[in-house]
Amino acid sequence: MKKVLLLLADGFETFEASVFIDVIGWNLVEGDCSTELFTCGLKKEIKSSFNQRFIVDYLINEIDVNSFDALAIPGGFEVYGFYQDAYDEKFLDLIRGFNANNKIIASICVGALPLAKSGVLKDKKGTTYNSAIRREALKGFGVKVINQPIVLDNNMITSWNPSTAVDVALLLLEHLTSKNNADKVRQLMGFDYKS
Numbered sequence: 001m002k003k004v005l006l007l008l009a010d011g012f013e014t015f016e017a018s019v020f021i022d023v024i025g026w027n028l029v030e031g032d033c034s035t036e037l038f039t040c041g042l043k044k045e046i047k048s049s050f051n052q053r054f055i056v057d058y059l060i061n062e063i064d065v066n067s068f069d070a071l072a073i074p075g076g077f078e079v080y081g082f083y084q085d086a087y088d089e090k091f092l093d094l095i096r097g098f099n100a101n102n103k104i105i106a107s108i109c110v111g112a113l114p115l116a117k118s119g120v121l122k123d124k125k126g127t128t129y130n131s132a133i134r135r136e137a138l139k140g141f142g143v144k145v146i147n148q149p150i151v152l153d154n155n156m157i158t159s160w161n162p163s164t165a166v167d168v169a170l171l172l173l174e175h176l177t178s179k180n181n182a183d184k185v186r187q188l189m190g191f192d193y194k195s
Helices: 014-029 082-086 089-100 109-118 132-140 162-176 179-188
Strands: 002-007 035-041 045-047 053-055 070-073 104-107 150-153 156-159
Touching: 002 014, 002 089, 002 162, 014 035, 014 162, 014 179, 070 089, 070 109, 070 162, 082 109, 089 104, 089 109, 104 109, 104 162, 109 132, 109 156, 109 162, 150 162, 156 162, 162 179
Parallel strands: 002 035, 002 070, 070 104, 104 156
Antiparallel strands: 045 053, 150 156
């Protein structure tokens, strides 16, 4: 079984987290049945942007990186405290641990900023929310900012806003399983629909 860890900071964007939960869950039930997702954070109860409350499966200090195959990080809103958790040293150390073990790391929107602050994106290609402030922040961490919706550099996936969320989650699934399997899940979830 492939295990995905969803790393949540206070102020995380619910939609961006939910796509990882749904895509990995759909694969568990309807795809090749090979993936599970677990959540973690700095504290047991995490508030999302818009103040929804979530109870995580694990605290960051309980995580053994070797027990997981991938890390997923949704972005969030500064006004709801996202960067307080996302820039915490324990949060950044967990990211470094996944990278040191060459695990897949997928982020959406400003989820790329803690990756960059941790140092794992230094001198690599990446993208983030398409605002000048966020892109300058990414660049300031030594990232080669690419102006495209999704950027894959080695084991790291970054993207530029919530519209990319489903594609990022499906790309993560593809890297954990296969393109055929990810395409099957995409079809089952109706994301290949053309009007």
